[in-house]
Amino acid sequence: xxxxxxxxxxxxxxxxxxxxxxxxxxxxxxxxxxxxxxxxxxxxxxxxxxxxxxxxxxxxxxxxxxxxxxxxxxxxxxxxxxxxxxxxxxxxxxxxxxxxxxxxxxxxxxxxxxxxxxxxxxxxxxxxxxxxxxxxxxxxxxxxxxxxxxxxxxxxxxxxxxxxxxxxxxxxxxxxxxxxxxxxxxxxxxxxxxxxxxxxxxxxxxxxxxxxxxxxxxxxxxxxxxxx
Amino acid sequence: xxxxxxxxxxxxxxxxxxxxxxxxxxxxxxxxxxxxxxxxxxxxxxxxxxxxxxxxxxxxxxxxxxxxxxxxxxxxxxxxxxxxxxxxxxxxxxxxxxxxxxxxxxxxxxxxxxxxxxxxxxxxxxxxxxxxxxxxxxxxxxxxxxxxxxxxxxxxxxxxxxxxxxxxxxxxxxxxxxxxxxxxxxxxxxxxxxxxxxxxxxxxxxxxxxxxxxxxxxxxxxxxxxxx
Numbered sequence: 001x002x003x004x005x006x007x008x009x010x011x012x013x014x015x016x017x018x019x020x021x022x023x024x025x026x027x028x029x030x031x032x033x034x035x036x037x038x039x040x041x042x043x044x045x046x047x048x049x050x051x052x053x054x055x056x057x058x059x060x061x062x063x064x065x066x067x068x069x070x071x072x073x074x075x076x077x078x079x080x081x082x083x084x085x086x087x088x089x090x091x092x093x094x095x096x097x098x099x100x101x102x103x104x105x106x107x108x109x110x111x112x113x114x115x116x117x118x119x120x121x122x123x124x125x126x127x128x129x130x131x132x133x134x135x136x137x138x139x140x141x142x143x144x145x146x147x148x149x150x151x152x153x154x155x156x157x158x159x160x161x162x163x164x165x166x167x168x169x170x171x172x173x174x175x176x177x178x179x180x181x182x183x184x185x186x187x188x189x190x191x192x193x194x195x196x197x198x199x200x201x202x203x204x205x206x207x208x209x210x211x212x213x214x215x216x217x218x219x220x221x222x223x224x225x226x227x228x
Numbered sequence: 229x230x231x232x233x234x235x236x237x238x239x240x241x242x243x244x245x246x247x248x249x250x251x252x253x254x255x256x257x258x259x260x261x262x263x264x265x266x267x268x269x270x271x272x273x274x275x276x277x278x279x280x281x282x283x284x285x286x287x288x289x290x291x292x293x294x295x296x297x298x299x300x301x302x303x304x305x306x307x308x309x310x311x312x313x314x315x316x317x318x319x320x321x322x323x324x325x326x327x328x329x330x331x332x333x334x335x336x337x338x339x340x341x342x343x344x345x346x347x348x349x350x351x352x353x354x355x356x357x358x359x360x361x362x363x364x365x366x367x368x369x370x371x372x373x374x375x376x377x378x379x380x381x382x383x384x385x386x387x388x389x390x391x392x393x394x395x396x397x398x399x400x401x402x403x404x405x406x407x408x409x410x411x412x413x414x415x416x417x418x419x420x421x422x423x424x425x426x427x428x429x430x431x432x433x434x435x436x437x438x439x440x441x442x443x444x445x446x447x448x449x450x451x452x453x454x455x456x
Contacts, residue, residue, distance in 0.1 A: 061296070065334055065337070096337075097338070097340035097341050098374075098377065101333035101337075101373060101374075102334055102337060104333075109293070109297060109325035109329075113297040132376065132379055138373060145369040145370045145373050146326075148363065149328065149360050149363070149366030149369065149370065150326045151325065
């Protein structure tokens, strides 16, 4: 059975991404990063998703790095999490410096170590176009760095980065998850990380909008938002 | 004063690299990775080098990741450190999967956080041509990923990866260090990480050969090797 790494945050996108890798018949090796993000509740949800898919191993890495360097509303207590930000082409305050490159680099190292041929990552260029490390041109450049800088491809075993959600809308992601039987009830998206989702942060708003447009009821609980 | 990140292992190459950044007038922000390498004595030497250059901050990151995934003689107790390996175009057992990509990704994140414009890394394509992540084509591809995937370049603040040792021989590196007044006596290169260098591992042999060819006496102590 061929192996695939899945970068799994416990959020909606990475869980749907996991369902895509599962639907392709891969043996799943999820890797989850705990990095001092405000929504560290994600890690608990990621464990539930990995259990749902009966993964033999779930690698959880505590990297204090992003907390130490600060510089993002997601990892610093000094920067407020934005609400009602207009989604435009500015880089959001929740951008974590070069985060996806750090995640992908480690995923490639792990892929080399266990002989995996794919790395699934749920980046999406539409809803958060402000994140430079979610853009297709970044993924393409990083893939080139993988081809040239890791050992496996030199030995004839390429490692491919798969981004099945790259150009999907949030509504399309929800629909894809439903189609693949992804455990959407186990996911969390809220930046504030409470037991119930806040319903008002940027991430909650995008999620709710996606479910609404998909015509699917969001199975998770919200604090102060009534789904209509 | 302009800022520069220096990836500092405490070895000969990274210390000479540090001396190059210093000679260019940069304020130095060394970053050292502790990752379960056998030669963890390097980290202690890196601290001494950072102190030698009176750095305001020395970021030391403990990333257990490479130890957890194994797959290298440098981080696994199950794989023996090679001696007398013929330097050829095979990938050495001491290759740590995609290590330099992990290091560089974090260095870029740090550069974004503190507003540094350069990242110095002491990779060398000659002596260890077997490491795919030390090759110029990898560095070039990774630079492209940085340009496209990090926020600073989008805001008109490019971050450049500098590899001043890339095509130098070990003898030339030694000479450059001497010229720049690098604290070579504080460096360590031995894979076995004892108080004195073993003098027989691949890394010691390359170092000794370099000093010999440079006509410079190696200022560190060796266990069972007499310098001639």
